[in-house]
Amino acid sequence: MIPSRPDSPGGQIMTQPFRAAGLGLVALLALGACDKLKTGGAEVESAAATLGTDGCGxxxxxxxxxxxxxxxxxxxxxxxxxxxxxxxxxxxxxxxxxxxxxxxxxxxxxxxxxx
CATH class of the missing domain: 3.30.10.10 (Trypsin Inhibitor V, subunit A)
Structure with missing residues (x-):
């Protein structure tokens, strides 16, 4: 049983807003990590394209x-x-x-x- 707080309506702890905020934060961090991976790959491809065939003859x-x-x-x-x-x-x-x-x-x- 969840302990009750005297200041919460109905005597239950209000955890829904915190749970939603936590899930939102996790989703935001996951999307940020994906963006970094895409950018990193594009930079590698761009560097390879810039070098082209000139580096080795x-x-x-x-x-x-x-x-x-x-x-x-x-x-x-x-x-x-x-x-x-x-x-x-x-x-x-x-x-x-x-x-x-x-x-x-x-x-x-x-x-x-x-x-």
Missing amino acids: AVNHQSLVGQSASVLNLDQLPAGTRVIFPGMPVTMDYREDRMNVEVGGGDKVARVFCG
Whole structure:
């Protein structure tokens, strides 16, 4: 049984306003946290888009796209270039100075990009 206060109507403690205020505060904090997550992701995408392909020299190697993977010569590509074949596990870290050559179906170079 809830203890009664002499100043409350009907002798019951009025908890509804406090409960509603607490729930409102929780909802407000949750929405605020979601907003921070969205903004953070947008900043990361924006930074990646700004860096583009200039950080690793991928712009200079776009002629590889569509060619057979057999023509790739790592000695002619920037140091640290990563050649990625279908199904090959790769780390997801972003390095603006690392060039990636992605090989797609038919053993053809699908794209050349930084990361």
